[in-house]
Amino acid sequence: MSAPGGAQGGAAGGAGGTAWFDDDAGPVVRPYALTGGRTHYEGVEFDLVALIEAVEAPGAADANPAIPASPWSPEPEHDMILELCRTPLSVVEIASDLELPLGVVRVLLGDLLDRSLIQVRRPAPVAQFPSERVLKEVIDGIRAL
Template identity: 75%
Template sequence: MPDWFDDEAGPVVRPYALTGGRTHYDAAEFDLVALIVTQEPAEEEPERPGPLGMRSNRWAPEPEHEMILGLCRSPLSVVEVASELELPLGVVRVLLGDLLDQSLIVVRRPAPVAQFPSERVLKEVIDGIRAL
């Protein structure tokens, strides 16, 4: 039977184990350059009885979620978060989706790239400068 770990690398955790088998986040697309910032949680919801009368509507973050929240106290792009955690981008997107669902992060879209003036406008500006 093959070993499931390497003595030098330590135990291997498959990416799908970190996401509960989920491979993508349905509600939003996380651009590689979208900025992620930690947000203070809103007032806690009162607990409601769940199945069998149990009171468990609270979400329990995993250690990876906690690491993301710690990293994103100052804005970081999605790709920077993946790099810092040394996790695949797909896994980080799923984890970010969990945090977004809990309103623990804010996603800021990158500013659109400015439109460059047409070649004709640039030529007219150059001609105007030469005329001075």
């Protein structure tokens, strides 16, 4: 039995401000809160095995003072992704390390890609199967042994 006023199993609407607290998991933050309500990235599709690598941000000396700075400020999750991706990691590894849903990670990666803070390396295409002629020649060669 749980203590009075404590939230059990993430129940919403409990007394004492515990509506967003789960006894086992801790504070609960809805995924769309991390992405500002966005559910997918409008740009390129991030493949699960695509490698993401952080790119050095241009220095303040490189910036043109005539161009106003962007009003965007990264969330802590953006910073964590950049820290993780100092060495290339796949999208699925980033989601696992941050313990975030893949959809949320893809939106956050899109934010970073739009600001040229990451580089995406697509997985190599699957090799083409050899032609039927090549397979027959291999079989004939094996039979000749």
